[in-house]
Amino acid sequence: MTPIRIFSTAGPLILAAIIAYPAASLAQTTTTPQRPAAPAKPATAEPQPAKPQAKPQAKPQAKPAATAPAAAPKPAAASDQPTLLGQYGDWGAYSASPGGKKICFTLAKPGSSQTNPPNRPRDPAYLFISSRPAEKVKEEVSVIIGYPFKPNSEATAAVGSAAFTMYTQNDGAWVKNAAEEAKLVDAMRKGADVVVKGESGRGTKTTDTFSLKGISQALDRVDKECK
Secondary structure (H helix, E strand, O other): OOOEEEEEOOEEEEEEEEOOOOHHHHOOOOOOOOOOOOOOOOOOOOOOOOOOEOOOOOOOOOOOOOOOOOOOOOOOOHHHOOEEEEEEOOEEEEEEOHHHOOEEEEEEOOOEEEEEOOOOOOOOOEEEEEEEHHHOEEEEEEEEOOOOEOOOOEEEEEEOOEEEEEEEEOOEEEEOOHHHHHHHHHHHHHOOEEEEEEEEOOOOEEEEEEEOOOHHHHHHHHHHHOO
């Protein structure tokens, strides 16, 4: 499945969402911790938002039957599109029900972004915190960085002096040690901003600073929606 690019009515946001990685991509993840998957607003006159990228899971790729005809792609159902629950400072809270399974998430874009070397082109970056009750996943932190990460590299998310390592795949990053995820979310609730650093496959180093204004209210709204 390719990333879904959508706009938010809260501004010219371009959000990327992947419900699940293709099996071929999943099979390549062999050295990172494995955890399940993760969210996009009904059509309006204006363009709309999206959903966080699912954490990759390793599984073998199924071979299609030799005689089976190629299936035509199906349009996304209305329930697959995120509904805005509220905008809290720099963070939007959303819910969606892809495949009938409810997902809730809050997201923000960086207030500032820097590249080294400077002025390197890239797609927008987004920070997500997602909850998927059907999978018993609560407040999973992920990043869509806006470029393919350098293979086998790690990213970092820092709130003040507390830094958390993230493992990467394609343009996504997730907290490497699942036991530290709750600590990161707690630090984000109390902090002023979170700084995400990574490196592209071409050697460009990036620093994205996300304001944490409104994150506690957005997380509380998401928790209420997806208990």
